[in-house]
Amino acid sequence: MDDPIKVGIADLKVSTAPNKIVTNALGSCVAIVLYDAVHRIGGLAHIMLPSTAFSKIRSNPAKFADTAVPEMISMMKQLGATKTTTSAKIIGGAQMFANVLVEPLGNIGQRNVQAAKEALAKESINIVAEDTGGDCGKSVEVNLENGEVTVRSIKYGINKL
Amino acid sequence: MVDKELPKLSPKQLDALKEISSIGAGNAATAFSQMLNRSVMMTVPSIHIVSINDVPQYMGGPETLVAGVYTRLLGDVFGSVLLTFPRESAFALTDILMGKTIGTTRILTGMGRSLLKETGMIVTGSFLTALSKMVKTTIIPRVPTLTLDMVGAIIDFILIDLSQEVEFAIVIEIRFEEKDSHVSGHFFLLPNPDSLKIILKAIGVDND
Numbered sequence: 001m002d003d004p005i006k007v008g009i010a011d012l013k014v015s016t017a018p019n020k021i022v023t024n025a026l027g028s029c030v031a032i033v034l035y036d037a038v039h040r041i042g043g044l045a046h047i048m049l050p051s052t053a054f055s056k057i058r059s060n061p062a063k064f065a066d067t068a069v070p071e072m073i074s075m076m077k078q079l080g081a082t083k084t085t086t087s088a089k090i091i092g093g094a095q096m097f098a099n100v101l102v103e104p105l106g107n108i109g110q111r112n113v114q115a116a117k118e119a120l121a122k123e124s125i126n127i128v129a130e131d132t133g134g135d136c137g138k139s140v141e142v143n144l145e146n147g148e149v150t151v152r153s154i155k156y157g158i159n160k161l
Numbered sequence: 162m163v164d165k166e167l168p169k170l171s172p173k174q175l176d177a178l179k180e181i182s183s184i185g186a187g188n189a190a191t192a193f194s195q196m197l198n199r200s201v202m203m204t205v206p207s208i209h210i211v212s213i214n215d216v217p218q219y220m221g222g223p224e225t226l227v228a229g230v231y232t233r234l235l236g237d238v239f240g241s242v243l244l245t246f247p248r249e250s251a252f253a254l255t256d257i258l259m260g261k262t263i264g265t266t267r268i269l270t271g272m273g274r275s276l277l278k279e280t281g282m283i284v285t286g287s288f289l290t291a292l293s294k295m296v297k298t299t300i301i302p303r304v305p306t307l308t309l310d311m312v313g314a315i316i317d318f319i320l321i322d323l324s325q326e327v328e329f330a331i332v333i334e335i336r337f338e339e340k341d342s343h344v345s346g347h348f349f350l351l352p353n354p355d356s357l358k359i360i361l362k363a364i365g366v367d368n369d
Contacts (some may be wrong), residue, residue: 025313106233
């Protein structure tokens, strides 16, 4: 099998079975995973901020929860996916250091998780699993063969979603 | 998709930044040596201006496991300082500081954690004292915090913070090492872009 497709920070990729998509070391960032189980097409976005309202530079849709979700849906559509057969999983949004807040964002991890949920609700996509919050970093692998998501962290080892 | 054009520093500005970082590093190395009662060597600082997405690569790759001591800077110069130790180094350092044989510590206890935080405070503090004298500005370090995790996860909130304004980060990196016990670590200073301007101005190279 080919190497897994890598998604960086503020980046998103879509692909089809049997490929795998990975993203490494999420802290306060959030990974939004979409998977169409019927057409076996999926995508992963590694977002940094809740919405374009939080940044002066808005050119990259993969950076924000509110723009990454529609972007991913339209890219998956081009591969043959349909929204009605697509569901979501979200991972990340930790607070890595207690008492360290990003002004004026506060607990940015929590804000990102919330924004991801809102963006998915807006598109009427169900969240079927999540591994969010806490205080540890997570790496994510999506298997587009079956939509299974493997979350790795040093604190909890492996968690399958 | 993203504008990859990064701001550039002139050779003169880079030299000046390296110079003041070296003095800060020297100060920090001295403090660290005294603390350990061993000779700690530091490298010449390297300065990178990189796209935010690439910062974890400059810290050894996103999944590199480190003990990270994070200090937020306030005052005239805003930014972040992150001191990272590879896991084995963090353990060895704890042993040295507790007067134990190296190899004793296998897990970080509360005591070990506070010793590492203190190390972070002393090393960071010595660096900043030298820096603030040179640039004649007030730099206030907040209380440091410590976590053991993947470096990419540790720093992403710093990148999130920066990404509200810019698409790049200025990474000033210094590597230090104590030869006998193989304790090594990295000191990263990430000034906010506006603060970098203040520093450049203070050392008289803002228009070069």
